Amino acid sequence: MTDFDLALPVRRPYDWETLLGFLGSRAIRGVETVEAGRYWRSFRTGGGAGILSVSIAEGGDALLATVRCRGGADDGEVGARLRHVFDTEADIDAIHRRLGRDAHLSGHLRARPGLRVPGAWDPFELAVRAILGQQVSVAAARTLAGRLVAAHGEPVADGPAGTPDAVSHLFPSAGALAGADLGSIGLPRARARAISALAAACLADPDLFRPAASLEETVERLCRLPGIGPWTAHYVAMRGLGHRDAFPASDLGVLRALETAQGRPTPQEATRIAEAWRPWRAYGVLHLWLGDAAA
Structure with a gap:
């Protein structure tokens, strides 16, 4: 088990409350939650899986993360992902x-x-969430995502002290979703096929979400996938790929x-x-x- 803390400087002004509200209103039960001014989520890294929490320092000049990971975690990778999630730079x-x-x-x-x-912590996760959100409300998409996690996510335990019960599973991997029965969670067939195709594409091409791609290249590549149009591609580019x-x-x-x-x-x-x-x-x-x- 690996435990460590991170302090991530932020450029001010920094609207922590609005950012936390945005993430909280879209939080997937099982994977993430916002409680008492703190963001919690489960996560995977190349070295393992765990749970982390993030709050803002007194004075508002840094974010403070507490990380607990089974199997080991690279604090550099975790820090880079958190800087992306919270747009600190x-x-x-x-x-x-x-x-x-x-x-x-x-x-x-x-x-x-x-x-x-x-x-977003992971662009594949964000892309799945974007497909779930097509032509439905934020609340409806959140409900579908929670069902997806409950049906196909992997349990995770041993978070930092005070981890809420709402954080209990990892978001399903591409391998878990590629051949899964997604209709069982109440997902329309077209969106189920789109998620299956996305998962299969990620398995076939690990560089599908390579961050070095230009915006135009990213949108064009994503729009080749079934069920993904310009709106979804731009949303994934914005939040998933920076x-x-x-x-x-x-x-x-x-x-x-x-x-x-x-x-x-x-x-x-x-x-x-x-x-x-x-x-x-x-x-x-x-x-x-x-x-x-x-x-």
């Missing part, structure tokens, strides 16, 4: 200089100056947030509007999502 000044010029976003930036793009210029142009929340007295823009018009946000379009998307949810 964003160049917030450059983002504000670019996005603050746009009338669609300037008010959102004043309301949430430290907003980050929440990442492409901060990803832009799901057809997203209803984005289009609704960009609506004016002249009407709601088309995806093509939204793309033209967001051209001025490059290379930080993903931050614009998060601001619009949260503003739309608060409206």
Whole structure:
């Protein structure tokens, strides 16, 4: 058993509460939860599996992680994944200089100056979750993901002291899902086939989610898979692979947030509007999502 703590510096301003709320509203029972200002989740690394928790330091200048892993874990790998999940190294000044010029976003930036793009521990997990979320609410997608974990996830134990009961399983691996009966959790056949195909593709090509790929290459590669279109591909690129210029142009929340007295823009018009946000379009998307949810 390996136990260690990490301190991850963050660039301020850093909106921990909003980030934690975003992750908490999408937390999959069995894999992750948010309790009392702390994020918990199970995880796999190349060396083992375990449970970790993350909170923010007093003063807000660092995130504090407590990690417990059976089979050993590389603190460098865990730290890198957590920096991605919590977007600790964003160049917030450059983002504000670019996005603050746009009338669609300037008010959102004043309301949430430290907003980050929440990442994901594992891009395969995020891609499965994105497919589960197609054409359903966040709550419905979360329910389906919880059923998937209960049916096909591997139990994990021996977390840090105080680990909540809600963290009990690892998210299913590609190997576990490739041949699984996914219809048993109430998943429509088309989405079940898409997840099976994604899992098989990951097994066939371990570099399917290679981080060095450009945004365009990533979207094109993912869209070749059954059941994955531009919205899903951009969402995976944004949160799973750290492409901060990803832009799901057809997203209803984005289009609704960009609506004016002249009407709601088309995806093509939204793309033209967001051209001025490059290379930080993903931050614009998060601001619009949260503003739309608060409206």
